[in-house]
Amino acid sequence: MDMNDFQELYASESREHLDILNDSLLTLENDPENMEMINECFRAAHTLKGMAGTMGFERVSRLAHAMENILDLLRDGQIGVNTEVINLLFKAVDNLELLSSNPDEVEDLEGLISELKSFLETDNTETDNQKQENSTSSSSAEIDFDLSDDELRIISDNSGDPMIIRIQLEDDCVFKSLRADMVFEALEEYGELIKAHPAIDKIRKEELDETFHILFLTIESKEIIAESLDNISEIEEIEITMIDQLEQLKDGSQQEDNKEDNQDGIKEDIKDLEDKEIEENQVKKSTNVKSLSKRLKANNTIRVDVERLDSLMNLVAELVIKRTQVESVGESYNLDELNKKLKPLSKVTTELQNSVMEMRMVPISLVFNRFPRLVRDLAQDLDKEINLVIEGEETELDRTIIDEIGDPLVHMVRNAIGHGIEDPEERERLGKDREGLIKLSAFHEGNNVVVQIQDDGQGINPELIKKKAIEKGVATLSEIEAMSESEIIMLILAAGFSTNEEVNDVSGRGVGMDVVKTKIESLSGSVDIESEVGKGSTFTMKLPLTLSIIQGFLIKVADQKYVIPLESIQEIVDVNPDDIKTIRQEKVIHRRGSVVPLISLHDKLNKEETGELKREIPTVIVEVGNDYYGLMADSIIGQQEVVIKRINDLSGNLEKIAGGAILGDGSIALIINVEEITTS
């Protein structure tokens, strides 16, 4: 088995578990009593350890193991949740992330591991005494048979050994209670049923999950008992564990007042057993608990590499282009039969295109998820108190957009915390809540998705912006005087503008808001700012729902950029004007033994010729059908990914242009329709 094959799966799955760790730790910090979260973290760390171990990633495995040990203590209630332990766990998670992305940047892993270990040791001894006290009240995983004196007496009076039988039914079992009844009935022939968990009357009312436990007393062996249950249908798994602790009860030496302790003994034992089970079942675990990890791993989804989706999308895009070509044949030759047949085809291709687009839609929570952690860390660093509210995280956007908006959002949130929200003392003085509010929200608006970052901080002061804009030479005094207040605020998006005197490492980072603006515009979105001094600011980004991206080849004709779809390009040549011949009033060149007609894009696109004589004319050789044409441009820019925007052709006579494109730098180019430009 070649482990490299699993590399990708490992990467994406470990990513998931790291996310779970991050999320759960955050929740845990706010809700220290949340057992579910501790279990969640434990499972994630445990699984990571196992996965990394299998892959031979020894460092990841060891670090995860160290985390797991601490989480185990948290789970048992042996140590409490506090900032110290959370910070330590976060540090471990960060390093796990680094290990999987940039292993070279990991510093002093050994130090961290020993830090984790030493934490374990010190706290363990300190709280060892509490363990005893806590053990009765802790843990949701514990099965508490809660035996009465009578039941204990039955165990001690009767001969036979107590055992716990764990029955796991198949998860699509319909009448679980009937299966449980069949189990009880079968068992009764071999011994005494002391108690069940959940209680028998609850089981009869179908109040049970796939798994239930039975405390059973029998003189028979484990094997015979297991065999007796073997013939009952729909049982997934049977596990029988002998209870040694109860052995003492049968000696009869126990006094009444000691029974309490023994009960605890049983419970603890059962609990240990459960832990062991959890441990063993970790990988295939599909517990009834509706857990984070389960939600992430819904069974009815499959993982597909984005690249595959992209290539599917490209194929579909090409299909659409080809369809259009066939359609135009039908139209120009008036082939009614063909036109009729093409209608359903065109419907199907459009639907196909839409479904591929939909497949690429992912919830914005993928981006929003990182903010709770980021905000927490920043707030801690800057001694600010911040309440982050996230809304609309289920809003879906194209994968490409999701990938791209992360950094701009981080930048803006950092700004909001660094510049917007005031210190708690300052806020108190102003009569605001000590805790600043940052609201991150996403929602649909027509064909767009709007992403907003709101804060209730100090707002943007237009006076400061004016002053700075003039200083930085972003705008002149006379220009500014003609501007409205909101226009002035928008100046912070201008290139070369940064309001903060010293670029601090929180919000500065060497990039300004202009980078954010450029990025969003390159995704054919827009940025808007509203701000009121003393009340706060709102940054609104409007983004398109979907994006079509193609590989385009950029050229320049006069002062305008054009895109030629890459798939039609044969080669790029520099044509010497002396080599141009004229055949039947058409300009041609000889290329590899054939004659290639030349087309002046200036003529075709109604652009003024500069008039200057060039020694070499950059020419793009395109293939249309089986013919070659040379498109003469002014200059070649090169290959680039461009985002296609459809142009609404209301007049119906848009010729030679297939659509618009938005370039990486946010500027606009037109896509040349190669077929039309070569035939018209």
Next chain:
Amino acid sequence: MAKTVLVVDDAQFMRTMLKKLIEENGYEVVDEAVNGQEAVEKYKEHNPDLVTMDITMPKMDGIEAIKAIMDYDAEADVIVCSAMGQKPMVVESLEVGAKDFIVKPIKPEKVKDSLNNILD
């Protein structure tokens, strides 16, 4: 010789499906019956190793049929085929002597397990 099964169901579809599943698992469907009365008659005729018994049927329902079969042969092995909402009937069938139950819509795996549990 292959173990024999009597399939009882008033629906042709269910009989066909069960027959196919039973035969796929290496058992022989010795006959089919479309109601309880016929089931009892055919049981007496063939003495099969197993009966799959539908509950809701015309003339005589499955529960009555099980009772009659058990009266004739206390060792008879019967699997009840019930629908989702018929839990009380399943309980009753088990009380009168059915050995196992399967729930419709039936799943091949479950039928197989149930057959094997009783016949092997």
